[in-house]
Amino acid sequence: MTAIAGRDPRGQGPGDDGSARPSAAGFPALLEDNLEDLYENAPCGSLSTLLDGTIAKINGTLLAWLGYSREELVGRRRFSDLLTGGGRIYHETHFAPMLAMQGEIGGVSLELRAKNGSRMPVLVTSVVKAGSEGQPPLIRTAIFDARMRRAYEQELLNARRAAEREDERLRQLISKLQRSLLPAVLQTPPGLDSAAYYRMASTDEVGGDFYDLFPLDDDRWGFFLGDVSGKGVEAAAVTALARYTLRAAAVYNPDPATALRSLNTVLWQEYREDARYCTVVFGILTPTPATGGFTAVIASGGHPEPLLLRADGSVHYQQTKGRIVGAFSTSQYTNTTVVANPGDTLLLYSDGLTEARPASSETADGRYGTAALARFAAQLAPTNAADAITAVTDLLGTFGAGLTDDTAVMAISAPARP
Amino acid sequence: MRVRNRNNVVLAGREDGPTVVLAHGFGCDQHMWRHVAAEIGQWAQVVLFDHVGSGKADPAAWDADRYASLDGYADDVLAICDDLDLRQPVFVGHSVSSSIGVLAANREPDRFSALVLVTPSPCYIDDGNYRGGFTRDDIDELLESLDSNYLGWSSNMAPLIMGNPERPELGEELTASFCRTDPAMAQVFARATFLSDNRADLAAVSVPTLILQCAQDAIAPPEVGAFVHAQIAGSRLVTLDATGHCPQLSAPEATAAEITSFIRAAYR
Secondary structure, X not given: OHHHHOOOOOOOOOOOOOOOOOOOOHHHXXXXXXXXXXXXXXXXXXXEEEOOOEEEEEOHHHHHHHOOOHHHHOOOOEHHHHEOHHHHHHHHHHHHHXXXXXXXXXXXXXXXXXXXXXXXXXXXXXXXXXXXXXXOXXXXXXXXXOHHHHHHHHHHHHHHHHHHHHHHHHHHHHHXXXXXXXXOOOOOOOXXXXXXXXXXXXXXXXXXXXXXXXXXXXXXXXXXXXXXXXXXXXXXXXXXXXXXXXXXHHHHOOOHHHHHHHHHHXXXXXXXXXXXXXXXXXXXXXXXXXXXXXXXXXXXXXXXXXXXXXXXXXXXXXXXXXXXXXXXXOOOEOOEEEEEOOXXXXXXXXXXXHOOOOOOOOOOOOOOHHHHHHHHHHHHOOOOHHHHXXXXXXXXXXXXXXXXXXXXXXXXXXXXXX | OHHHHHOOOEEEEOOOOOEEEEEOOOOOOHHHHHHHHHHHOOOOEEEEEOOOOOOOOOHHHOOOOHHHOHHHHHHHHHHXXXXXXXXXXXXXXXXXXXXXXXXXXXXXXXXXXXXXEEOOOOEOEOEOOEOOOEOHHHHHHHHHHHHHOHHHHOOOOHHHOOOXXXXXXXXXXXXXXXXXXXXXXXXXXXXXXXXXXXXXXXXXXXXXXXXXXXXXXXXXXXXXXXXXXXXXXXXXXXXXXXXXXXXXXXXXXXXXXXXXXXXXXXXX
């Protein structure tokens, strides 16, 4: 518009250098002075409708694409009538509501249906023009031929679908591998309760945490919860080795310190070149039906200390000592005994929990920390295995993106006296 | 609390009024009701929510199997009513949420005091003499549309869509999320919506029912409204002088007025 209404302040005529070149203002006006033609034969379809979609004005380009005459459309048909069935639903359920909310919408991919039934992929942009004196509000729509672009997008779409299929296959594989490293169903010693939860930090990689609870003989059960350094397939191999070494060692000699020493030897021999090691708490549990509780002899190899949540509401960390398993050629481990009475709960966890970075943390390094965990546990106690795991699961949920590592938790409790 | 977060449940209006649950249809989210909720909220307590997979419902609650059938959504509606301990609310469902409301009401016949079905369609696909308005090919096209517009709705696009300066009340956050469903979830919801056939469920409806249809609706033609009316004994059919599938946007005052007078009559 300005090209027509504007006036060159220097006046029309020859340029400053005296040549006969048209002025800046006159130049475009001379070449494109027929606005009607510009509208009618623009390189894009143009359409104005009432708010209910009734066609008020349509340009020649769009009529030519559709094969309709102006009389067949203006005042008689709505924009959505020009779309394919699927496009009509998309228009009603997405396009129109967004246009109503935002007043404009751009670059939506739809298909026109021409009078002869042929289809034409288009990109549609609409703007609501507010009403003015005696003029109702209108929707102005520009429609671009997207046949070539659609063909290109189809290629992209096919590539994306192929990538998604591969991705899904990978996830399935990882999830299966992960499950194979954890007990399918957690067994529970007679007269006691148990529960566990595993949270993968990423669906793209196998995590390195592991746990199990399994019967050894009529009165004794083995249990462990550990964390292998690193992630991915290499870590999974170490996890499998650690898991089966511990299970076998427990059968051979049900002494936790000895089992960890065996695991240390195996990991050191197998992986010292690759610096693969793990932290783990290993225990042998004996239910004590006479008291309604259990006794657990445990040993730890550099793993976060287990928490005991007592029936009287008190909470303390069970002190353990022992070096990371697999990091040194020889390491000594020490047994310690936990006596659990009715209403007591033993909670094992991996450092994914204490090393998480919650949105608000009181520690200097932004980690959740063992002090916060103890306070959290104090609010739970007295509790039981199932409730404790549910509470920790919810707690992990509140960490959101602050949960950067895999986390395993397992609880064993003696039922409270009625 | 979990249900409330899962479905992004929002309470509005008068706490001392009768309760009206407003359920959005396929495509956008609870903000579809913003005009009607403001009107009805003057005398009622309004319960708004997002179906899982839409709006600001918890994406972690998504389950492609559960939400492949309208029963999954109906379960959620009943869970919301349970969680909020709603006594005999009125259920207002738009589009596919009409069918979801019918399923929920049939499962627990004493749950709702009344149903309002806004532009309902129990079956979108033509079948013999029944005219739903679409063919199976049309629905496949829609699924295709959802996929091809994925490029347009991708996260790259979101920052470009700033709040509309002429409508500051909408805010950037809302315009960035409205109608921008994860395409994989939209696919599942679209299939559940447009491939379900709930015609046989209508006859079992035993609560007072209002059917609101638009004079011109590109998705649910008048014959479909008449069909629903004929199937639900004692139902009332009102045709709004409105265009499109979303009278809560194109004619919010009339929509709210019809809902109000129907509920007033039901509560008298």
